[in-house]
Amino acid sequence: MIIDIHGHYTTAPAPHTEWREAQLKAWEAGTATPLYPRISDDDIRETLEKNQLRLIAERGADMTIFSPRASAMGHHLGDITTSAAWAAACNDLIARAVALYPHTFVGVAQLPQQAGVGLEEAIRELDRVVSMGFVGVNVNPDPSGGHWTSPPLTDRYWYPLWERMVEHDVPGMVHVSASANPAFHATGAHYMNADTTAFMQLLQGDLFADFPSLRLIIPHGGGAVPYHWGRYRGLSDMLGKPGHAERLMSNVFLDTCVYHQPGIDLLMDVMPKESILFGSEMVGAVRGIDPTTGHYFDDTLRYVMAADLTDGERDGILSGNALRVYPRLASRLAARAA
Numbered sequence: 001m002i003i004d005i006h007g008h009y010t011t012a013p014a015p016h017t018e019w020r021e022a023q024l025k026a027w028e029a030g031t032a033t034p035l036y037p038r039i040s041d042d043d044i045r046e047t048l049e050k051n052q053l054r055l056i057a058e059r060g061a062d063m064t065i066f067s068p069r070a071s072a073m074g075h076h077l078g079d080i081t082t083s084a085a086w087a088a089a090c091n092d093l094i095a096r097a098v099a100l101y102p103h104t105f106v107g108v109a110q111l112p113q114q115a116g117v118g119l120e121e122a123i124r125e126l127d128r129v130v131s132m133g134f135v136g137v138n139v140n141p142d143p144s145g146g147h148w149t150s151p152p153l154t155d156r157y158w159y160p161l162w163e164r165m166v167e168h169d170v171p172g173m174v175h176v177s178a179s180a181n182p183a184f185h186a187t188g189a190h191y192m193n194a195d196t197t198a199f200m201q202l203l204q205g206d207l208f209a210d211f212p213s214l215r216l217i218i219p220h221g222g223g224a225v226p227y228h229w230g231r232y233r234g235l236s237d238m239l240g241k242p243g244h245a246e247r248l249m250s251n252v253f254l255d256t257c258v259y260h261q262p263g264i265d266l267l268m269d270v271m272p273k274e275s276i277l278f279g280s281e282m283v284g285a286v287r288g289i290d291p292t293t294g295h296y297f298d299d300t301l302r303y304v305m306a307a308d309l310t311d312g313e314r315d316g317i318l319s320g321n322a323l324r325v326y327p328r329l330a331s332r333l334a335a336r337a338a
Contacts, residue, residue: 002301003322003329004056006173006219006255006279007064007105009094011051013043016093020072020086027078036089044097051283056104059301061280065326066094067108067138071186073177075113076145084112084121091129098133106329107134108173111161115144119161126161130168135328137165139172139216141198146181146190153198153216154205162211171215171253171325174198187285195223199252203232203244208251215251215325217277221258226270253325255279256300256317259286264303273313277322278304 015037026033056064068090075083087110098105109129111122126137139161142148151157153174165172179190195218208214218225225232229245236244249272257279258264267276279300286297295302304317323330 001063001319001333002061003278003319004061004064004280004282005217005277005322005326006257006281007052007066008069008281008284009052009066009090009097010069010283011047012069012090012093013039013047015039015043016089017072019089020074023082023086024078027082033082033085039093041096041100044093044100048097048101053101053104055282059280059282059299061278061301063103064105065108065135065322065329066097066105067136067173068094068110070138070175071178073110073113073138073140074145075140075143075177076115076180080112080114080117080121083114084125086110087112087125088128091125091132091134095129095132095134106326106332107132108136108138109134111137111139113140113143115142115147115149119158122161123164126164126168126170130170130328133328133332134170135326135332136171136173138175140176141174141194141201142176144180145177146179146184148197152201152205154201154207159210162207162214166211166214169213169327171217173217173219175219191220191285192223195220196225197223199223199225199232199248200235202248202252203236203241204239206241206244208248212251215253217253217255217325219255219257219279219281221256221263221267222254222271225254226267229270249275253277253321255281256304257281257284257298258300258303259297260290261303261306264300264307268307268309268313268317273309273316274321276317277325278318 023033091109094107098107176194179186184190232245253275255277282298290297
């Protein structure tokens with residue numbers, strides 16, 4: 001089995017996105033939010049069958065861990081009330097996609113967040129989506145959208161969320177949303193900055209001493225981490241924590257959303273194979289065809305299959321590691337097989 005752990009509903013039906021725009025306009029005007037539109041099952045089928053489902057079939061994956069569009073989470077927009085309503089609408093749409101294609105999609109949730117606000121709404125939505133069968137959540141380490149006004153992930157501000165995630169035994173993908181800072185391009189800079197920053201925050205702290213079973217996925221190949229692994233190992237020594245960088249990789253996982261073969265080869269060569277999960281983020285940040293290969297940049301399965309791996313290592317990256325990181329998915333598949 002091949003499990004893509006990084007999929008977003010980037011092709012959601014237009015009325016869904018239009019409602020978000022209307023919601024924010026109503027919030028700015030101080031008027032009532034319009035009712036959420038009627039979106040039929042056929043509308044959902046059309047958006048998925050022409051896009052994600054077609055590409056999954058063409059490229060050879062079996063299952064995608066599917067979450068709302070990350071760049072549209074927009075935690076810097078509106079307030080925590082609008083964020084909660086938008087997260088619920090997005091997660092409900094994911095639940096409908098999963099119900100229509102239960103053998104292909106499994107849900108991961110967007111959480112309501114806002115800089116300077118507590119995490120009560122995020123925890124409430126976490127409880128709700130777990131009851132709906134979701135197997136993980138996306139956590140935005142910078143809900144300000146590129147201004148970094150929130151505490152680091154190791155701060156006790158985050159502890160109530162980590163506690164509830166551990167209680168539910170669900171992992172979190174550390175994933176920012178759109179950039180509100182013109183200095184940072186969203187997918188080319190803000191995403192990479194956040195991936196790298198999140199790892200450095202974890203290196204500076206000792207979060208997993210308090211939460212030894214907490215699992216966090218840093219997407220997009222971990223940002224600068226694999227390329228500068230020597231720097232982080234050295235910084236670990238300088239911080240008086242020799243070996244801390246290596247120890248983090250028991251709780252921190254990286255995906256393969258790296259869009260060329262040399263990048264994947266570096267990731268595989270430098271980082272522990274047990275900490276790498278297959279992901280593509282297809283129909284996402286980079287949608288074009290690489291003129292040097294003739295294949296889509298985000299067809300990351302090609303790179304994994306071409307990497308110098310043993311069969312066991314490749315099987316782990318393509319599914320085995322994901323089943324360890326997402327135990328609720330493993331339980332579901334085991335029950336289905338029985």
